[in-house]
Amino acid sequence: MRPAEFKNPEQELTRFRRRLLVALSFVLVCFSLLLARLVWLQVIQHDYFQTRAENNRISLVPVVPNRGLIVDRNGMVLARNYSAYTLEITPSRIKHLDEVISQLAQIIDIQPKDRKRFHKLLDESKNFESLPIRTRLSDAEVARFVAQRYRFPGVDIRARLFRQYPEGDLASHVLGYMGRINDRDLDSIVDAEQEENYQGTEHIGKSGLEQKYEFELHGKTGYDQVEVDSSGRAVRSLARTGAVPGNNLSLTLDSKLQRIVEQAFGDRRGALVALDPTTGGVLALVSKPTFDPNLFVDGIDATNWDALNNSADHPLLNRAIYSVYPPGSTFKPFMALGALTTGRRTAAQSIADLGFFDFGGHRFRDDKKGGHGMVDMHASIVVSCDTYYYRLANDWGIEGIAEFMGQFGFGALTDIDLEGESRGILPSPAWKKKRFKRPEQQKWYAGETISVGIGQGYNSYTIMQLANATAILANNGVVYRPHLVQSIANSKGVIRNVENKPIRHIKLRESDLAVIRRAMVDVTVNGTAALAFKGAEYETAGKTGTAQLFSLKGAEYKEANVHERLRDHALFVAFAPADKPRIALAVLVENGGFGSQSAAPIARQVLDYYLLGKMPQGAAAEVQDVADN
């Protein structure tokens, strides 16, 4: 039809109607297409979308179990949980984080340190986690936020369980601390095939028992099947599988004893380990300075972290099991016992001590100018004669020394139930060959054996090892594994005791042991520790020691002339009662000078309390200034 024509109205109407009918068929086609699409979605694909809708709707919310408690040998609680409200932000759901935090700060008290901590968590976290901006909200704060919650999508209030250490910094190196799970922790969780059980868990033991017994303490995660809305908020609960609380740990540790030791140290640095020689149970394990593990519970803030991490005192360092020190003269009773056992010496054999021992053109000095005169084995321990042990070491030889000392656990892990134990160094030609690269360094020189005899040279052990060796000595050569956890109780109250059998027996003669014991008792009666043990109502076998930090090259050691941090470490080992030991210990005071001055008085307090139940009178400092070597 050509348009440029006059139209016949009738024809025009017919054409219009035809066009409308074409349009109507187009409508029909389109509606049929829509219908086909709807049939596809609602009939053919229905099951698939049904599942998708259910997945949208139903969410499995992990129910985090109560972490197990840690109690000491008397049932005193050292670690427990408390529930608190936290204000949490899911960063992935928020665009302008700082803006939202500023808005939150108008209704809830948010300090700059909270922000700092939040940003630190943010840097460490994965994207979809919800992170606390504030913990321990008051009821009023919870109410204020809930009223305005609609303004803050991606921000929520959660009730969470937090770890709490009611005794503060007591035994912090034993208990350890908790922290947020990081990538490394995640690996260990995967290795233990615990991923599923850790859905919803945010914190994990980072050190100490919290770390070592993580999988005992954690418990079994339960699940709440809940209906959620699109923002992930639970609308109602559909089904629930309860969580099983973690197991409780009972320790061999005596927290009162622990506290006495920690107070006795005062501001001094050092470590003490006290063991029950008949079981290997740890009675006290102290590393000073301590720290407050509560600081880590909701993410440590930058100020506290810097203070702990950058302090010259390194409070996070576990000086009892990680730091190694030369044992100094506390090594001598073991040397003497070895000499008797291997037949190198008899107890009666004496030497004339002129105050030095010359070997290969080098003069090894005794710390007493002019020497101790005629010295037999008993006297060598009581007066701590170096020359006696220079000679003994030279006669015995390094191989023999290493073999004998190895039996007492020197240079080997004690297998204490804590992470991060050091092996220490039991010097031997084999050790030196492994330790050094250049051939001239790898060779063992006979001169090196001599200082090993007095606990110096390459000797370096943890206080744990020293205490363990002392316990073995006290127990006549019966070796137990040192341990902190005595028993583990599950949530139903079923108690599982930690296996406690001797792991080996060292072949020793009772008569030889008696010689050493007598000499060590004399140390606390007439010898170097006599002052510290004046008036004791029990017999203590002990030995003082000093670990040299600073070689004076022949010059006389004058404490006052040496910078505090370069002073010798004071050591003391002891067991008591001497005839039937119930406790064995090793103590080191860093830069404490002579063992008799600062270390022995601490040991006295421990023994007084443990054997007699006597609480210390005043501070340790009182005893300190009386002593002189």
Added chain:
Amino acid sequence: MWQTTKFHARRIVDSLDMPLLIIAALLMTYATVVLISATNDMPRRLNAHFVNLLVASTVMIVVAQISPQRFMSFAVPAYLLGVMLLIGVAVAGDVSKGARRWLNLGIVRIQPSEMMKIAVPLMLAWYFHKHETLVRVRDFFVAVVILGIPVGLIAKQPDLGTAILVLAAGMYVIYLAGLSWKLIVPVVLAACIGIGALATNGHQWCEDGVKWPGFKEYQKHRVCMLLDPSTDPRGKGFHTIQASIAVGSGGVMGKGWMNGTQTHLEFLPERHTDFIYAVLAEEFGLLGGVVLLLLYFALIVRGMMIAMSAANFFSRLMAGAITLIFFTYALVNIGMVSGILPVVGVPLPFFSYGGTALVTLCTALGMLMSINSHRTLVQK
């Protein structure tokens, strides 16, 4: 006095088309039932909806009293005013959600593109009516210009949804006025080829950095999202995916009124406006969808009957175009919700919450009724 009141009432009732009225009432009732569920947590919206219904029905009755002759006389002023307002928007409009759609007149903020849904077909129908006796090829070019100006201005805002509706309304008038098939067929073919090419090559075209001439980035995104919603499940694809889940999980019978989990757990975005069809499909299933399509189809058939028996060329064009606009709304909206058309802001007629759209729809219904009641008056 009584007599005159009765006479007036009689005239008003006569002016209303019963079949159309019944269909519209059914649709509005159905819509209200669905809206009650969709606005479950926003009771104020539901109250506002009842007010909207009242206002829109009044508008429909009033418009039904106006003769088509009067509509014709409104055509030019309404069109010119609309274009001027659109230019005003382009120059000094308010920006909201990235688009410049609103014109702030001090007292009220108006969206001029909405009135163009009626003004453009009105203008075109008037133009063709004027040249009824001798419609030449040249007139179609003029019509294209009349249509092109507002569509271009609206698309530039950008408001693709309204631009499509206005374009469709104008195209229906041009088509019904008798545009040669020789012109229609190639255009339709080209469009089909274009869509087909997009469906097959979409992946390459949708890659980042590929610019589409004449399209804004977000428009490209919407089209791409339609081709593969899973590429952005948390972002723009979220609407499409969640709507499909709602529709699909509804099945044949639906989950029951107020029982839609997608709806009530807030997984459905825009559930009381653009995506309300998903609510209907989730709760009333395929059955509810078929009922809705049948109601729309009945509305369209009735509208076409009115158009066929209309008094003059203008009325015919106007009635036909209006009817087809209803169809377009429904097609684009349901197509978009069920995932076969891109997400453009087109409401589901009578269902989507919103006063402006409801008033526009009822104005159109009123015009249909007016055309119907005046079919014999003019001829005589």
